[in-house]
Amino acid sequence: MSEVTFAKSFLATIDKRAIKLPADHVSDPRKYPNQSPYILPKQTHPFPRKTGPTSTQQAQAKTITATLKPMKAGETVTIPDVALDTTIFEIKSQYAAKISIPQDKIKVLLNKKPAADLKTLKDLGVDNDVELSIMIMGGSGATPRAQSPAVSSPSAFAPPPKEADANSTAGILQTEEFWTDLQGFLSQRLRDEQEGGRLATVFREAATGKKK
Template identity: 40%
Template sequence: MSEEAFAKSFIDDLARLPVTGPKVLSAPSPSLQYMLPKHPTTPQKRKRTTSSPDSSSSSTITITLKPRKDGAELSLPAQPLTTSIYDLKAAYAAHTGYPVDKFKLLNGMKPETTGSKTVAEIFGLKEGEDAKDVEFKIMLMAGATAQPMPDRVVSPPVTLPVDAKTDVTPAVRSPDEAPVAQGLSGEGVMHTEKFWGDLKGWLIQRIRDEKEGERLAGLFRVAWEKASA
């Protein structure tokens, strides 16, 4: 067979083949779909922060308590930032003799009445930072009177002679023994304003909150007056 005859025969064979369109590929089954694995991320190394020798948790400042008018000024050096309003009032009361419920501490023109509030919270101070000295003003309330603070003098014990008739030595009272209280006693004490003032001052010292101490003292007084009516 010649080459020409072979070519014609091959073309005729191709012409007899059925003609079909292009195949349409269907979407893969969901079961065959998969996610490419994520590349593992290398954890970043955390930088170590070393605190300087100067920064410590024992930052201290000088706190000055200065009266608005005439009065004794008190400077408290090397005070921790956790010093509370109650601590400052107690220190000023011990220095001047004024009861803690007869004066207030002012930060500028604002009275600080929460006894548990610290100096760090009031002035936004943080441990380890250079803190400037702070100052509070003292505002005495109406009728505030400094209580006398006499120095305690301890005298030596006195030994009395033995009674010749009874051969009994009289009792010797120690100089540290408190004398018997004189004046009002019992329910009569509760009718005085001094008793309720002392109670309010004691409550403020115990719970370190001036507003709450005044509220509780008022509740106790109202309850007692109703019970004794």
């Protein structure tokens, strides 16, 4: 058999087979190649057991009430629902916002000992409601909270008598300072010093004549 005849016979055999497998095609498992079963290696370490929440998670879940009391006269502030992982810096910031003083002027003490800003309540051994002492540095006092201004009675805004207004106006018109200021304003506005002086004189004569 020549090579050409063999090639034609081989191609004719291939053409008889389907190019694509049908959707319901099932392979014959007997035609699968023989393979030895794969055995998983024995585990050297046991599976980890499910543990409860860590101390950090417990600190985040538990909340307490922190009472901030100044060592001297001042306003006591109570902060509820404070997590044990809250830092002293965060507590200082809340206290400063409530009493309106700079945060860097506040010093927090626990059991009469200074508490570092980066320390958390859990780091300081706090696990229940706690009272923290507040020291105001640099002589800064707590600013009282803004209060709504008291509404004055209408009598407090009663207009002064007309006679008093007339006397006040007359007193101003008799001063040289008023007319000097008026002349300077007119000269600057008109950009003409002579015209400004003339108009100031006219106004002064008119005001004086009206008074007379």
